[in-house]
Amino acid sequence: METIIKRISTRNYLDEELDQHEQELVKNIIDLENSAIFGHTFEVKLVDQKFMKKNKVKRIGTYGVITGKPNYMFAGIENDNQSLIDYGFVLEKMVLDLTEKDLQTCWLGGSFSRRTLFKLYKLSNELFIPAVVAIGKKSEKKSFVQNLMGSNYHNRMRFEEIYYDNKPYAPLNALTAGEYFEPLEAMRMAPSAMNGQPWRAVLEGDKLHFYCETTNMIKMKYVDMGIGFSHFDRLCTQKNIEGRWQLLDIPSTSKLQYIISYVK
Ligand SMILES: Cc1cc2nc3c(=O)[nH]c(=O)nc-3n(C[C@H](O)[C@H](O)[C@H](O)COP(=O)(O)O)c2cc1C
Structure with missing residues (x-):
């Protein structure tokens, strides 16, 4: 949980490159074999400052939003919900x-140049880059956007507003959530585009059904859902909760799209 609380979107980075040790740390993390809920694996690319210099690319993140010289990671993927x-x-x-x-x-869904990345990596037109992640060491200098966002630290909807107990249909709380409390808290603390927080869940016995809140729906909310699942899954693993992700036959409503369940 410490890591979940420590993470915050950082938009101001140092101008210096990461040192050798840090560069290796980043590379090792990105190169680890990855797997996800719906079975996709991605070839995640690291755009480091050396590579950018060599290719005469000044910046990937938008001027004024991202300051300093971070690295970036991203992958070109198919543009479907899963x-x-x-x-x-x-x-x-x-x-x-x-x-x-x-x-x-810092995740960036809007504030980066897709065109530059497509050109640099000669990506096929059939692929899509939903978002990139800036990676680096933070600088104390603050950008305009960071100043705007500064007071937003872990500003989230309340637990009872987004999680429900099926029987009786009522807000979930620390007690009724039982062992899922921390994993659900971790999901609640996750980053999301424009802090949209689309994660909703209903507890039914020992199963949790997850939904995406679809008012003002944008495709980026699916990325947000995956980010939330990642936080939830990490805490379940840490707490030795032996569950798995499973698609059940559960209806959506006009405002809540059923995504997947976590079952034991
Ligand atoms: C998919 C995604 C896209 C995002 N896109 C941007 C962006 O384009 N520009 C930006 O400044 N922040 C962006 N963010 C960061 C969010 O604004 C931030 O996660 C949210 O406000 C919560 O703040 P926190 O991450 O510091 O907890 C994005 C976050 C996510 C998850």
């Missing part, structure tokens, strides 16, 4: 591994 969820899942696992090693990160 791939987007898995993309969030896999990259957020890396984000948390990087956080554990005292490196800072």
Whole structure:
């Protein structure tokens, strides 16, 4: 849980490159074999400063949003809902591994140049880059955007607003959530595009059914869902909760799209 609490979106990075040891840490984390809920694996690419210099690329992150010289990671993927969820899942696992090693990160869904990455990596037009993650060491200098976001630290909806108990249908709390309390808290603390927090869950016995809140729906919410699942899954593993992800026959409603369940 410490890592979950420590992670915060960082938009201001040092101008210096990471040292050799840090570069290796990043590379090892990104190169680890990855797997996700719906079975996709991704070839995650690391865009480091050396590579950018060699190719005369000044920046990937938008001017004014990201300052300093971070590295970036991303993959080109197919643009369907389950791939987007898995993309969030896999990259957020890396984000948390990087956080554990005292490196800072920021997901960027809008504030980066897709065109530059497509050109640099000669990606096929059939692929899509949903978002990238900036990686580096934070600088104390604050950008305009960081100043705006500064007071937002872990500003989230309340536990009872997003998680429910099926019987009787009522808000879930620390007591009724039982062993799922911490994994659900970890999900609640996850980053999401524009802090949209689309994660919803209903507890039924020892099964948890997860939904995506679809008011003002944008595709990026599927990436957010995967990011939340990554936090949940990490805490379940840490707490030795032996469950698995399973698609059940559960209906969606007009505002809640059923995504997947966690069952024992
Ligand atoms: C998929 C995704 C896309 C994001 N895109 C941007 C972005 O384009 N620009 C930006 O400044 N922050 C972006 N963020 C960061 C969110 O604004 C941030 O996660 C949220 O406000 C919660 O703050 P925290 O991460 O510090 O806890 C993005 C986050 C996610 C998960």
